[in-house]
Amino acid sequence: MRTVFIHGERDIRVTEVAEPALLTGPDASGRDAIVRVVASCVCGSDLWAYRGIRPTERPHGMGHEFIGVVEQVGSAVTTVRAGDFVIAPFYVCCGTCANCRNGWTVHCLNGGFWGTPIKGEGVSDAAQSDRVRVPLADGTLVVVPGGQPADDLIPGLLTLADVLPTGHHAAVSGGVTQGSTVAVVGDGAVGLCAIIAAKRLGAERIVAMSRHADRQALARRFGATDVVAERGDEGIAKLKEMFGGIGPDVVLECVGTKESMDQALRSARPGGQIGFVGVPAGGPELPVETMFRTNVGVRGGVAPVRDYIEELLPEALDGRLESGLVFDTEMPLSEAAAAYAAMDERRAVKVLLRPGQA
Amino acid sequence: MRTVFIHGERDIRVTEVAEPALLTGPDASGRDAIVRVVASCVCGSDLWAYRGIRPTERPHGMGHEFIGVVEQVGSAVTTVRAGDFVIAPFYVCCGTCANCRNGWTVHCLNGGFWGTPIKGEGVSDAAQSDRVRVPLADGTLVVVPGGQPADDLIPGLLTLADVLPTGHHAAVSGGVTQGSTVAVVGDGAVGLCAIIAAKRLGAERIVAMSRHADRQALARRFGATDVVAERGDEGIAKLKEMFGGIGPDVVLECVGTKESMDQALRSARPGGQIGFVGVPAGGPELPVETMFRTNVGVRGGVAPVRDYIEELLPEALDGRLESGLVFDTEMPLSEAAAAYAAMDERRAVKVLLRPGQA
Numbered sequence: 102m103r104t105v106f107i108h109g110e111r112d113i114r115v116t117e118v119a120e121p122a123l124l125t126g127p128d129a130s131g132r133d134a135i136v137r138v139v140a141s142c143v144c145g146s147d148l149w150a151y152r153g154i155r156p157t158e159r160p161h162g163m164g165h166e167f168i169g170v171v172e173q174v175g176s177a178v179t180t181v182r183a184g185d186f187v188i189a190p191f192y193v194c195c196g197t198c199a200n201c202r203n204g205w206t207v208h209c210l211n212g213g214f215w216g217t218p219i220k221g222e223g224v225s226d227a228a229q230s231d232r233v234r235v236p237l238a239d240g241t242l243v244v245v246p247g248g249q250p251a252d253d254l255i256p257g258l259l260t261l262a263d264v265l266p267t268g269h270h271a272a273v274s275g276g277v278t279q280g281s282t283v284a285v286v287g288d289g290a291v292g293l294c295a296i297i298a299a300k301r302l303g304a305e306r307i308v309a310m311s312r313h314a315d316r317q318a319l320a321r322r323f324g325a326t327d328v329v330a331e332r333g334d335e336g337i338a339k340l341k342e343m344f345g346g347i348g349p350d351v352v353l354e355c356v357g358t359k360e361s362m363d364q365a366l367r368s369a370r371p372g373g374q375i376g377f378v379g380v381p382a383g384g385p386e387l388p389v390e391t392m393f394r395t396n397v398g399v400r401g402g403v404a405p406v407r408d409y410i411e412e413l414l415p416e417a418l419d420g421r422l423e424s425g426l427v428f429d430t431e432m433p434l435s436e437a438a439a440a441y442a443a444m445d446e447r448r449a450v451k452v453l454l455r456p457g458q459a
Numbered sequence: 460m461r462t463v464f465i466h467g468e469r470d471i472r473v474t475e476v477a478e479p480a481l482l483t484g485p486d487a488s489g490r491d492a493i494v495r496v497v498a499s500c501v502c503g504s505d506l507w508a509y510r511g512i513r514p515t516e517r518p519h520g521m522g523h524e525f526i527g528v529v530e531q532v533g534s535a536v537t538t539v540r541a542g543d544f545v546i547a548p549f550y551v552c553c554g555t556c557a558n559c560r561n562g563w564t565v566h567c568l569n570g571g572f573w574g575t576p577i578k579g580e581g582v583s584d585a586a587q588s589d590r591v592r593v594p595l596a597d598g599t600l601v602v603v604p605g606g607q608p609a610d611d612l613i614p615g616l617l618t619l620a621d622v623l624p625t626g627h628h629a630a631v632s633g634g635v636t637q638g639s640t641v642a643v644v645g646d647g648a649v650g651l652c653a654i655i656a657a658k659r660l661g662a663e664r665i666v667a668m669s670r671h672a673d674r675q676a677l678a679r680r681f682g683a684t685d686v687v688a689e690r691g692d693e694g695i696a697k698l699k700e701m702f703g704g705i706g707p708d709v710v711l712e713c714v715g716t717k718e719s720m721d722q723a724l725r726s727a728r729p730g731g732q733i734g735f736v737g738v739p740a741g742g743p744e745l746p747v748e749t750m751f752r753t754n755v756g757v758r759g760g761v762a763p764v765r766d767y768i769e770e771l772l773p774e775a776l777d778g779r780l781e782s783g784l785v786f787d788t789e790m791p792l793s794e795a796a797a798a799y800a801a802m803d804e805r806r807a808v809k810v811l812l813r814p815g816q817a
Binding site for chain 2: 199200203204205207208210274345346347362370371372374377380381386387388389390392393394395396397398399400401402403405
């Protein structure tokens with residue numbers, strides 16, 4: 102089968118590898134499953150490696166978002182069966198440890214990320230592949246009721262693997278509630294999904310910070326009531342002016358740079374809150390004295406996607422959530438290198454990869 | 460009348476100054492009041508100047524916590540009358556601006572701290588004095604129902620000016636709720652009040668981090684279920700061990716040093732929250748990558764004390780809240796220098812100053 106490897110800066114190669122197989126032998130827990138990938142995709146955070154911001158020390162498999170059909174399950178798997186259509190969050194989790202029980206499956210004490218060793222369960226496969234071996238399948242996979250969904254639902258269901266629940270996590274971490282005023286920093290797929298989430302949680306006014314006409318249009322379709330194209334001091338001044346001279350209640354930081362976090366922190370009103378999900382690309386450090394003086398709280402991080410999927414799934418299935426529109430480009434897996442380039446050059450918001458179209 | 464001045468490091472002098480008077484003249488707003496101080500006190504944050512950590516550039520009045528009796532009010536004051544017994548929060552606020560309306564009076568757009576100029580309202584007096592002119596009296600002062608309270612209620616009422624609602628702010632910012640597990644870093648007056656607040660909000664288990672027998676005893680009386688004397692890595696390991704290997708839900712940071720914040724951040728469980736109210740003594744910066752990886756949120760700052768006083772007052776008046784016990788020492792105002800020294804040397808948790816006992 103094929104899987105996507107990165108070899109270094111801007112060096113993406115689709116490579117033939119051995120088919121994955123359930124672990125066997127006396128030490129095998131029987132808790133894994135083999136999933137045939139129906140769709141995977143490229144994440145904004147994959148670009149840190151692609152751009153060389155995070156150096157690639159040795160070639161490794163890429164991708165952490167996929168949906169697909171279960172082909173085989175290990176002997177100890179109880180909640181997932183061959184033929185099930187499943188969504189995988191961007192990590193492996195057991196569902197039973199202290200952190201999983203607390204609703205923080207992303208901090209599972211027994212799990213880990215795709216393409217990494219899982220304690221006692223072998224190495225999980227990367228998601229930009231034809232097939233994936235899923236360790237701890239009961240804890241990790243969410244079964245979509247009703248079997249294989251209609252083709253037009255595929256993009257929306259794939260957003261449940263990461264970007265939609267990550268946007269939701271930004272909004273939850275920011276404390277968005279009925280009547281909140283919200284600004285969203287970042288107009289990538291996650292920022293756009295954060296708009297969907299903020300609207301869904303009852304935000305009264307949602308400002309998209311965006312300078313791109315196509316993304317502005319999508320932001321408005323998703324629920325943004327206002328668009329601010331200015332950045333830095335000008336953007337902050339505009340937000341203050343829009344919200345009684347003091348700024349919005351909540352700012353959702355969906356980028357991960359020093360500049361975006363700084364803008365978020367300086368935009369929120371006194372007593373406001375930053376919900377952040379942008380993967381920090383080396384820092385920044387947060388100025389605790391500023392936070393003390395303003396009572397602006399900061400909360401967020403790597404999203405506990407698995408804990409949110411079941412809440413969001415019904416609305417994705419009945420078409421109420423339009424998050425699938427963040428996939429503005431679709432390519433066969435064989436063209437993964439072009440997919441990375443399109444996102445790097447911002448010609449695409451997010452690229453969906455279909456292994457089937459080899 | 461007398462007021463307490465700082466002239467430099469460890470140089471506290473009780474000084475005779477002119478009696479305060481209501482502002483008069485064509486520009487006077489008539490919104491001020493004169494209050495005879497019944498009790499004031501020394502705050503842990505006053506020690507930053509006393510110890511020279513915050514340099515004293517020119518001599519200035521000290522103190523920001525007081526309760527007393529209103530002697531005169533300006534012509535525009537409507538909610539406070541001569542003879543009323545009042546609690547002053549540690550700042551002046553208007554009660555009507557956008558931040559005050561949001562419940563963030565400490566960020567009042569028209570107010571400020573004691574001993575500083577208030578826009579268009581003259582300079583407010585410092586609180587370690589015989590009398591204080593209170594600008595924006597309607598917004599600032601809270602009237603205690605029933606007139607002059609019994610003498611044994613004075614310490615408890617004085618804690619409403621700062622330390623009790625500040626401890627409450629730590630607990631609120633940390634998201635303490637029914638069943639929370641909580642660790643409190645800092646066994647000063649604010650840390651001890653944070654224990655009271657956490658218990659009041661329903662925390663199931665409260666760990667006081669303290670190495671002093673007298674403070675440990677007070678912590679237990681206030682509701683601490685456990686005491687941990689270890690600090691740094693050992694203290695963190697102990698907390699993790701006590702709470703399922705992952706740590707408590709909430710850590711209340713009531714000190715303000717780099718070490719205490721670091722300890723707090725590394726103690727909370729994944730997805731937990733830091734409520735912080737320790738005045739940062741020059742930093743620290745918060746490691747956003749750690750926060751991202753652990754989903755531990757950080758929220759807090761200068762407490763909106765005025766917004767909490769009315770909620771806490773009934774329980775202070777009926778004796779349910781024992782926060783007055785943080786005053787383990789009482790001195791006449793004339794001995795203010797000794798009061799600072801006692802707190803600096805940790806011979807006293809917090810010193811109450813009575814102007815009456817000249």
